[in-house]
Amino acid sequence: MRGSVFALLLCALAACGRDPAPAPEADRSYRDTSVIISSSSRFDAARFAGTWQRQATFGAAYADPPCREVRFVDVPGGMEVETCRGAAPKLYSQSSYGRLQAPGAEPLWVLWVDDDFRTAVVGTPSGRLGWILDRGSLPPDRARAAREVLAFNGYDLSQLRPVAP
Incomplete structure (x- = not known):
């Protein structure tokens, strides 16, 4: 009896030293959430609307x-927002500049867009x-x-x- 308790304690201690299993990708954050994240005050839904190509993710x-x-359709x-070709689009409301929210979905924040609305960075407060x-x-x-915008926001x-062409 004493030997099995001792073995159980050794196993428990050995488990303490192991790295935890990696989080499933859907639950993984790619940013330091202690860093304040901000959306773009320059967001303009009409100018942002249209088809974009993901360059990196x-x-x-x-x-x-x-x-x-x-x-993105204004x-x-x-x-x-249609995130994949053929996927059903989700309707997001705009709560603030560049902050889009849909029921049951991760909020999408437009973190940055260049002056001519050719390049943009979209992220989530959770960093997922x-x-x-x-x-x-x-x-x-x-x-x-x-x-630089991603790094500034803690990514x-x-x-x-x-993303593959």
Whole structure:
């Protein structure tokens, strides 16, 4: 009896030293949530509307070609967002500049958009999602600016992955 209790205690102590299992991708945060995140005060739904190409993303959920495109449609009171080709669009309300919220969905925040609305960064306060979007081919200067915005908002750039064309 005493030997089995001793073995159980040894197993428990050994388990304490192990790294926890990685969080499932849907629950994983790619940003330091202690860093304050901010949305863009320059957000304009009419100018933001249209089809964007994901250039980079965190995690694998949106890295496949069928999910390269994301479409935003300006509708009264918010935006319809289609995150993958053929997926049902979700209706998001706009609570503040660049802050989009849908029932039962992760809020989408537009963190940055360039002056001509060609390149944008979209993320979530939880850090489970982050995208660099562009309307064409992303030039190096805007790619660098987008990465700086992600880093400023606490995202771990080492986890940022390009999206396959």
